[in-house]
Amino acid sequence: MSRIRKRHALAVVVLAAAVGALVVSAARIQAGNAATGVVTKIGKGEGRLNLVEWPYYSDKSFAKPFERQTGCIIHRKDAGTSGDMFSAMHANGGGGGGQWDLVSASGDASLRLIYAHDVKPIDIHLIPSWKDFIPVFKSPAHNTVNGQHYGVSVQWGPNTLIYNTKKVKPAPANWNLIYSKKYKGHVTIPNNPIQIADAALYLMKKKPSLGIKDPYELTQAQLTATVNLLKQQKPVLKRFWNYAPDEITSFKNGDVWLGAGWPYQTLQLQANKFPAKEIVPVPTTGWADTWMLASKAPHPNCALMWMKYVTTPKVEARQAYVFGETPVNPKACPYMNKIQKGLCNDYHLNEPGSYFKQIKFWKTPIPQCGWTKKQSCMDYNAWVQAWAQVTG
Amino acid sequence: MAIDAEALSAGPPLRRARLSLSGLLWRRPWLKALALLTPPLAAFLIVYIGSLVALFVASFWTINSFTATLEHTWTLANYRLIFSSAQPYLHVAGLTLKVAALVTLVDIVLALPLAYFMARLASRRTRALLFVMVLLPLWSSYLVRIYAWQEILAHDGVINWALNGIGLPDTNLAYSNWAVGIVFAYVWLPFVVLPVYAALERIPSSYLEASADLGARSFKTLRSVILPLALPGIVAGSIFAFSLTLGDYITPLLVGGTHSDFIGIEVYRSIGSSNVPFAAAFAAIPMLIMGVYLLIARRLGAFEAI
Amino acid sequence: METRSMRISLAIWSALVIAFLWIPLVIIGLYAFNKSNIQGWPISSWTLHWFSVTWHNPEARAAFWLSVKVALVTTGIALVLGTMAAAAVARFRFFGRDTISFLLVLPLALPGIITGTALLRFFDFANIRVSIWTIVIGHATFCVVVVYNNVVARLRRTSPSLIEASQDLGADGWQTFRFVLWPVLSTALVAGGLLAFALSFDEVIVTYFTAGAQETLPIFILDNIERGDQLPVVNVVAFFVIAVTAIPVILAQRVMRDTGVIGRGAAQVTEAVEAAEIPAV
Numbered sequence: 001m002s003r004i005r006k007r008h009a010l011a012v013v014v015l016a017a018a019v020g021a022l023v024v025s026a027a028r029i030q031a032g033n034a035a036t037g038v039v040t041k042i043g044k045g046e047g048r049l050n051l052v053e054w055p056y057y058s059d060k061s062f063a064k065p066f067e068r069q070t071g072c073i074i075h076r077k078d079a080g081t082s083g084d085m086f087s088a089m090h091a092n093g094g095g096g097g098g099q100w101d102l103v104s105a106s107g108d109a110s111l112r113l114i115y116a117h118d119v120k121p122i123d124i125h126l127i128p129s130w131k132d133f134i135p136v137f138k139s140p141a142h143n144t145v146n147g148q149h150y151g152v153s154v155q156w157g158p159n160t161l162i163y164n165t166k167k168v169k170p171a172p173a174n175w176n177l178i179y180s181k182k183y184k185g186h187v188t189i190p191n192n193p194i195q196i197a198d199a200a201l202y203l204m205k206k207k208p209s210l211g212i213k214d215p216y217e218l219t220q221a222q223l224t225a226t227v228n229l230l231k232q233q234k235p236v237l238k239r240f241w242n243y244a245p246d247e248i249t250s251f252k253n254g255d256v257w258l259g260a261g262w263p264y265q266t267l268q269l270q271a272n273k274f275p276a277k278e279i280v281p282v283p284t285t286g287w288a289d290t291w292m293l294a295s296k297a298p299h300p301n302c303a304l305m306w307m308k309y310v311t312t313p314k315v316e317a318r319q320a321y322v323f324g325e326t327p328v329n330p331k332a333c334p335y336m337n338k339i340q341k342g343l344c345n346d347y348h349l350n351e352p353g354s355y356f357k358q359i360k361f362w363k364t365p366i367p368q369c370g371w372t373k374k375q376s377c378m379d380y381n382a383w384v385q386a387w388a389q390v391t392g
Numbered sequence: 393m394a395i396d397a398e399a400l401s402a403g404p405p406l407r408r409a410r411l412s413l414s415g416l417l418w419r420r421p422w423l424k425a426l427a428l429l430t431p432p433l434a435a436f437l438i439v440y441i442g443s444l445v446a447l448f449v450a451s452f453w454t455i456n457s458f459t460a461t462l463e464h465t466w467t468l469a470n471y472r473l474i475f476s477s478a479q480p481y482l483h484v485a486g487l488t489l490k491v492a493a494l495v496t497l498v499d500i501v502l503a504l505p506l507a508y509f510m511a512r513l514a515s516r517r518t519r520a521l522l523f524v525m526v527l528l529p530l531w532s533s534y535l536v537r538i539y540a541w542q543e544i545l546a547h548d549g550v551i552n553w554a555l556n557g558i559g560l561p562d563t564n565l566a567y568s569n570w571a572v573g574i575v576f577a578y579v580w581l582p583f584v585v586l587p588v589y590a591a592l593e594r595i596p597s598s599y600l601e602a603s604a605d606l607g608a609r610s611f612k613t614l615r616s617v618i619l620p621l622a623l624p625g626i627v628a629g630s631i632f633a634f635s636l637t638l639g640d641y642i643t644p645l646l647v648g649g650t651h652s653d654f655i656g657i658e659v660y661r662s663i664g665s666s667n668v669p670f671a672a673a674f675a676a677i678p679m680l681i682m683g684v685y686l687l688i689a690r691r692l693g694a695f696e697a698i
Numbered sequence: 699m700e701t702r703s704m705r706i707s708l709a710i711w712s713a714l715v716i717a718f719l720w721i722p723l724v725i726i727g728l729y730a731f732n733k734s735n736i737q738g739w740p741i742s743s744w745t746l747h748w749f750s751v752t753w754h755n756p757e758a759r760a761a762f763w764l765s766v767k768v769a770l771v772t773t774g775i776a777l778v779l780g781t782m783a784a785a786a787v788a789r790f791r792f793f794g795r796d797t798i799s800f801l802l803v804l805p806l807a808l809p810g811i812i813t814g815t816a817l818l819r820f821f822d823f824a825n826i827r828v829s830i831w832t833i834v835i836g837h838a839t840f841c842v843v844v845v846y847n848n849v850v851a852r853l854r855r856t857s858p859s860l861i862e863a864s865q866d867l868g869a870d871g872w873q874t875f876r877f878v879l880w881p882v883l884s885t886a887l888v889a890g891g892l893l894a895f896a897l898s899f900d901e902v903i904v905t906y907f908t909a910g911a912q913e914t915l916p917i918f919i920l921d922n923i924e925r926g927d928q929l930p931v932v933n934v935v936a937f938f939v940i941a942v943t944a945i946p947v948i949l950a951q952r953v954m955r956d957t958g959v960i961g962r963g964a965a966q967v968t969e970a971v972e973a974a975e976i977p978a979v
Contacts, residue, residue, distance in 0.1 A: 050911060055921055055924055055925040056925060075911040076911060077909075077910060077911045078913075078921045078924070080920070080924050081664055082664070083660075083661065083663070083664015083665055083666075084664060086460070086664065086665070086666055087663060087664060087666065090460055090666055091818060091821075091822055091828075092821070092822050092825070092827065092828070093822065093825070097827070098827070099827055099828070099910060099911075112460060112666070115458050115459050115460070116459050116460040116461070116666075117459065191645070193665075234650050235650075237650045238566075238567055238649065238650070239567035239648070239649050239650060240650065242645050242646070243923065243924045243926065244924075244926060245736075245923065245924070245925070245926025245927075245929065246646070248736055248926060249542060249543075249546070249736060249737055249738075250546075250567075252548075252736045252737070252738045253542075253543070253546035253547055253548045253549055253566070253737075253738060253739070254546070254547040254548040255546055255547045255566050255567060268735075268736065268926070268927065269736070272734050272735075272736050272738075274736075366458070367458070379457045379458070380457060380665060381455075381457040381665065381667060384661060384662070384665045384667070385473075385479070387661075388479070388480055388481070388484075388653070388658060388661070389479070389480050391480075391650070391653045391657075392479075392480025392481070392483060392484050392653040392658075407870065410870040410871065410872060411870045413870075413871065414865070414870045414871040414874075424786075424789075424790075428782045428783070428785050428786035429782070429783065429786045429798075431778075431779060431782065432779040432780070432782055432783040432802075432842065433783070433798070435779065435838075436801065436802065436839070436842075439817070439820060439835060439839065440804070440805060440813075440816070440817075440839050441801065441804075442820065443816035443817055443819060443820035444804075444808075444812070444816050446816070446819055446820065446823065447812070447815060447816045447819060450819070502715050502718070503715075505707075505708050505711040505712060505715075506711065506712045506715045506716070508708060509708045509709060509711070509712040510712070513705055513708060513709070520948075520951055520952070522712065522716065523951055524944070524947055524948055524951060525716050525719065525720065526716075526719065527892075527896070527947055527951075528723075528940055528943065528944060528947060529719050529720070529723060529940075530893075530896045530897075530900065531896055531899065531900065531939055531940060531943040531947070532723055532726065532900075532936045532937075532939060532940045533900055533915070533916060533919050533932070533935070533936045533939065534900055534902065534916070535902060535916060535919050535920060535923060535932070536726055536919060536932050536933060536935075536936035537722055537723070537726070537936075539726075539737065539923065539929075539932070540722040540723075540725045540726045540729070541722060542737070543725060543729070543737050543739055544721075544722065544725065546739065548738065548739060549739045550725065550739055553739055553740060578718070578719075578722065581715075581718075581719060582719070586893075590851075610701055610704055631803075631806075631807055632806070635806075635807045635808065635809060636809070638809055639808065639809015639810060639811050639812060640809065640810075640903075641811060641903075642902070642903070655809075656809060656811055659809075659811050659812075659815075660811060663811075663815055668815070668819070671815065672815075675809070675811070675812045675815070678808070678809050678812070679808060679812060682807050682808055685807075686800060686803065686804075686807055687800075690796070690799070690800060
C-alpha cells in the first residue's frame with residue numbers, strides 16, 4: 001500500500017476535469033441554424049427524413065413507396081405519449097434540436113409546440129389534398145393560430161364508450177354509465193390529463209351552473225369542480241389505461257367491462273371474437289393529429305413531400321387501416337372499403353358535417369379563455385397537477 | 393526495489409523502455425494512480441455528477457408554462473408544492489417508500505435461503521445449474537416479464553384459472569398495489585440473490601465448524617455467525633431492490649390500479665409536460681433517500697459485497 | 699452444521715423460489731406460440747406463425763444487433779474503466795478514496811429516470827446530439843461500477859506481494875499484468891462483464907431518454923407493446939433471447955467454476971493463501 005499525498009489527489013481531480021472538458025468540447029456539434037420565415041415552395045429532396053411519430057404513422061406499407069419515389073429515407077422515433085413527443089422536440093435547444101423534421105402531434109401537444117417555438121408555420125397551399133379535407137380539420141384551433149397553419153391535419157379519432165355486451169346490459173346510450181356505481185370496479189378511463197376535458201364536457205350538460213363553455217378552457221373554479229367529479233368517479237374504476245393494447249387486454253381478461261377508448265380497441269376485440277361494442281355518444285371528445293414542421297428541420301423539402309404524400313386518399317386509407325384511426329380526407333372512403341368492407345363506416349368517416357361539430361377535439365389548455373376576456377383559464381401545467389390529484 | 397541497473401541497460405530497446413517506465417511508475421506511485429484514475433474519474437465527474445448537480449439546481453427554478461422554457465428565477469415553489477398537504481405528492485412518496493421497503497424485505501426473505509443453499513449445500517453441479525437459473529431471467533426482457541405477470545394476475549388469468557381448477561374462489565389481484573409489489577419483488581429478485589450468494593460463499597466452512605464445535609445449534613450459528621457475515625451482501629442486494637423500486641414507473645403504470653401513483657410516474661409525467669424543475673424537485677426525494685441509504689450501507693460494509 | 703430437516707427445507711424453499719422465477723418465463727414461452735395477438739388465458743389456438751413473422755421482421759433483427767453492439771461497447775468501456783479505477787483504489791491510499799466507491803455506485807443506486815433525465819439535460823447543454831454513443835455513455839455510467847466492485851473485491855483478496863515478486867523476477871509492467879494479474883482477475887472480469895452486458899442489453903428507461911432514432915431491443919419491445927397488434931412478436935423475441943443467452947452464460951460459469959466466483963474449494967484455497975501470506979503494508 002502506498003500513500004498518496006493530498007496535493008497529488010488534487011492534481012488528479014484537476015487533470016480529470018481538464019480532460020473531461022476537452023472531451024466535451026470535442027464532442028460538441030454545431031446546432032442547426034434556425035430557419036426563419038414560412039416555407040413557400042418545395043425544393044429538391046434532401047435524401048433523408050427524421051420523424052417523431054406515433055407508432056405506425058410511417059408504416060412500411062406506405063412509407064416504402066414514398067422513399068422510392070422521393071429518395072427521402074425515413075428514420076423514426078416512436079413516442080408513447082404526447083409528453084414524450086414534446087420532450088423529443090424540445091430537447092437539444094428546441095425546434096427539433098436540428099435533428100427532427102416532423103412530429104405527428106395530437107391536439108393536446110400541438111399548441112404547446114407552437115408556443116414553445118419548436119414548430120413553424122407552412123404555406124398550406126403546398127398540400128393539394130388540403131382543399132378536400134373535412135372542414136373542421138382544415139384550420140382547427142389546435143394547429144392554426146392567427147390564420148397561420150402550423151402543419152397539416154392527418155388523421156383523427158373519436159373517444160368512444162366501449163362495453164362488454166355480455167356484462168353490460170342494457171347497452172349504454174350516453175356517457176353517464178362510466179360515472180355511475182352500477183359497474184363499480186370494472187370501468188377504465190385513459191391515464192392522460194386531457195381526460196379532464198371529458199369530465200368537463202359531462203359537467204357542461206349536468207351542471208350548467210358552472211358555466212363551462214369549452215371543455216378545454218376552464219377557470220379555476222370549473223377545474224376544481226371537474227377534478228371533484230373525477231375523484232368521485234375513482235372508486236368506480238378498476239384502472240387507468242396507458243396504451244391502447246392495455247385496455248384491450250383488460251377487457252379480454254375480464255377485469256374491465258366498460259371504458260372510454262377508441263375505435264381501434266373495439267375493432268381489435270371484435271376481430272378476436274370478443275363480445276365488445278362501442279357507442280359514440282355525442283357530444284364527445286376526440287383527438288386529431290397534425291404533422292408539424294420542426295423550426296430547425298434539417299430536411300424541410302422531404303418533410304413537405306411527406307405531408308403532401310400522406311394526405312392523399314389512398315395513403316390516408318392505408319394509414320387508417322394500419323393504425324386504427326380515421327382519415328381527414330373523405331376521398332379516402334372508397335379506398336378504405338377496398339381494403340376491408342365497411343371500414344369507412346366502422347371508423348365513422350362518412351358521417352355528416354353536423355357530427356363533427358359535436359366532437360370537441362383535443363386542444364392544449366392555455367391561459368387565454370377564448371370565450372371570455374374577464375377571467376383567465378388554467379394552463380396545461382395546472383391540468384397536469386390537477387390530474388396528479390386524481391390519480392395520486 | 394527490484395529493477396537493477398544491469399537489467400536496465402541490457403536487452404532490446406522496447407523492453408528497456410518498458411522497464412524504465414515500470415520503474416518510474418513504481419518509484420512515483422502517485423503517477424500510476426494518476427494514470428489509472430484520470431479517465432474513469434474524468435468521465436464520471438463531468439458526465440454524471442455534473443448532470444446530477446445541474447438537475448438539482450434546476451429544481452430551484454421554474455418553467456414558463458407557455459413557452460416551456462426554463463426560467464432561471466430562484467424559488468422554492470416546487471418544493472412547497474411537493475410538501476403541501478393539499479397536494480398528493482407526499483402521499484405518493486409515502487406509498488413508494490412503503491412498497492420499496494416491503495419489496496426489499498420480501499426479496500431478502502426469498503433470497504437468503506436460496507443463496508445459502510446454493511453457497512453451502514448444493515453439489516457443484518447443482519450450484520452451477522442454480523446459478524444459471526438465477527442469472528438467466530435477467531436476460532429476458534424486463535418489459536415482457538411484466539406483461540407475463542399481467543396475464544398471470546388478470547381476472548381470467550393463470551392464477552384464477554388454477555384456483556378455480558381446484559375449487560377455490562378468484563383473487564382480485566389485478567391492477568392493484570399488491571400486483572405492483574409482486575411484480576417488483578419478482579423482477580429484482582436475481583439482483584438480491586447474487587450479492588447474498590457471493591457473501592455467503594465467502595464464509596469459510598471452518599467458521600461454521602468452529603461454531604458447532606463451540607456447541608451452537610444451527611439457529612444460533614445462523615444468527616450469530618452467518619447473518620453478520622452475510623450482512624454486507626444482504627445490504628448490497630437491498631440497495632438494488634430498494635432503489636430500483638423507488639424510481640420505477642413502468643411497472644406501476646402497467647400493472648398498477650387507481651391508487652398506484654408512484655414517485656417515478658410523477659417524475660415521468662412532469663418531464664413529459666416539460667416541467668423539468670418540478671421533476672427535478674420531486675426526484676430529489678429518492679436521491680436524498682438513496683444518499684442516506686448508501687451512507688448506511690457503506691458503514692455496514694456493503695460496498696465490498698456488490 | 700445443518701440438520702437434515704433444515705437441509706430439506708432449504709432445498710424445498712430453493713426449488714419454490716426458482717419456480718417463482720421461472721414460471722413467468724415459461725408463460726412468455728407459451729405466449730410465443732399464441733395465435734391471437736391479444737394475451738388471453740388460456741391459450742385457445744397455437745401457431746408457429748409469429749416465429750416466422752419475427753424472423754422476417756428487419757426491425758426486430760436490427761434492434762437485436764444494435765443492442766448487442768451497444769452492450770459489447772458498454773461492457774468494453776466498463777471493463778477498462780472499472781478495472782483501472784479498481785486497481786487505483788485497491789492499491790493506493792489517498793484522500794477521497796472512499797468517496798470514489800460511493801460515487802461510482804450512484805448510477806446503479808439512483809433511479810433510472812434520474813440518470814436518464816440528468817444525462818439528457820447534459821447532452822442538451824453540451825450540444826451533443828443523441829445517437830448510439832449517447833446510449834453507450836448512459837449505459838456505461840451504471841455498468842462501470844459492476845466491474846469495479848468485482849475487481850476491487852478480487853484485488854483485496856490478492857496479495858500485493860505477488861506483483862512485487864513478479865517484478866523482483868524482472869518482469870516489466872506488461873508481463874506482470876499478463877502472467878500474474880490477468881489469471882487472478884480473469885474470473886472477476888468475466889463475472890463483472892457478464893452482469894454489465896446483461897444490464898446494458900435489457901435496459902430501457904435510461905435508453906429511452908438517451909436514444910435518438912436508434913431502436914435497441916428493449917425500445918423495440920416497448921414500441922410493440924404500445925402498438926399491440928403484434929404482441930406475440932415480443933414474446934418470440936424474449937423467448938429467443940433467453941434460449942440464445944443460456945449458452946454463453948453456461949459457458950461463462952464453467953470458466954468461473956474452478957477459480958473463484960463459484961466453488962467452495964476455491965474459496966478455501968484463497969483463504970489459506972491469505973492466511974499464510976505476510977501483509978504488504
